[in-house]
Amino acid sequence: MNFIDESAKIGKNFKPSHNVVILGNVRIGNNVQVGNNIVIYANVRVGDDVQIQDNSVIGKLPKTSVISSLGKRKNISFTEIGDKVTIGTSCTIYAGTKIGKNCFVGDLASIREGCVIGDSTIVGRAVTMECNTKVGRCVKIQTASHITGNMVIEDYVFLGPEVATMNDKYMGRAGSSFKGPTIKKGARIGGNATILPGVVIGEDAVVGAGSVVTKDVPPSTIVVGVPAKALKTVPKEHLLRK
Structure with a gap:
């Protein structure tokens, strides 16, 4: 019925x-x-x-815990x-x-309040996207990635499966500002990579699978490892603007 x-x-x-x-x-x-x-x-x-x-x-x-630092949501559009x-x-x-x-939103995905997702974007199976995140056009977010709150993903970004992004530098202690990463246009993030709070991934940059990114990545640069370090420049034929 x-x-x-x-x-x-x-x-x-x-x-x-x-x-x-x-x-x-x-x-x-x-x-x-x-x-x-x-x-x-x-x-x-x-x-x-x-x-x-x-x-x-x-x-x-949305419903938050009584001890949540986010507080009660107001003026939801x-x-x-x-x-x-x-x-x-x-x-x-x-x-x-x-x-x-x-857009395509895969099975079991959860997209929290206040998010904005651009045209022709794919949000994969079991992706979690926290509140107030902005995602551009033609983005591909693969299975089981965690997209933290208050982050920006620009157009044509690729995120492999189980990418983890963070927004709480002090992990629940006083002074937390909840600033997520910014992933610039055309950047590509390999599976199981971790991007720490406030980090900026430059345009057309590449983060290798399993890397932990602790600081900003320059445009058109490939970084790998734990912590991630520059390996080489992205080949010209792989640049989005080409």
Whole structure:
């Protein structure tokens, strides 16, 4: 049995499966398909030709621990899902997040509140993305990577599987500022690499698999190791701008 609030505005050719719940002030475009056991909370905008697969939740309000330093969230804006987006099975998209057109969000992904994801970006299976992170266009984030809060990923960045990014320099002690890394346009990060808080990865730079990056990486530079050190310059034929 489905429940659709009377205030929801539903486009043409809407195809809900079973146990779909759509709450108030929701707008859904044309040709949208939603699977079984879907919850779409209030204040959500879904574009045309979107597919939301089984057991996913859209527009979930955040809830923090009573001892969390983040405090209570205020003034959360609309959740927006762009045209031709696919959201996989068992995903959670929190309130106030904006996902651009032609994006793909893999099964089991969790995208926290206040994130912005550009057009044609892939968020892989079981990726976790923390709050207030900005992701550009045509980015590829592979399976089980952890994208920390308050970080920036620019256009055409590639992150391999299980990349870990950090934003808390003092690991919960006084003075923490929660500043995530910045990964510049066209940079590529190998699988299982770790990027520490506040680090800037330059344009077209490459971080080798398994590296731990503790300081800024210059543009078009390959770094490897623990801690990561410069190895050589990225070949010209591999540069994005070429």
